Amino acid sequence: MILPLQPLWIVIGIGLWFLLFLLVTGIIIVGVVWWVINSNSDSADAEPTGDPTATSKDDATVTDPVCGMTVETETASAEADYHGDPYHFCSEICKDQFKEDPEQYL
Numbered sequence: 001m002i003l004p005l006q007p008l009w010i011v012i013g014i015g016l017w018f019l020l021f022l023l024v025t026g027i028i029i030v031g032v033v034w035w036v037i038n039s040n041s042d043s044a045d046a047e048p049t050g051d052p053t054a055t056s057k058d059d060a061t062v063t064d065p066v067c068g069m070t071v072e073t074e075t076a077s078a079e080a081d082y083h084g085d086p087y088h089f090c091s092e093i094c095k096d097q098f099k100e101d102p103e104q105y106l
């Protein structure tokens, strides 16, 4: 007849582990809920900032008259003026070719 005496410390041990489990689970749930609420408000704030009025990007590209490459005017490797018009080139090589005989490329 040892059976009825045996479970007391096991019950206490399981009870403690169960309380610890509840505590950890509660913290995790609160953390997840907090994170979901925060990330929702973040994405709600982020949506209007992706605003479609930024139209100036595409205006900054021109075609290299020598090789036909698309060149960004901001980052063009070489520039030249011919009859007052600015021309942009992908490289100094294209610019030199253009300067040798501009009429050929216009």
Ligand SMILES: [Zn+2]
Pocket: 064, 066, 067, 068, 069, 089, 090, 091, 094
């Ligand atoms: Zn080129």
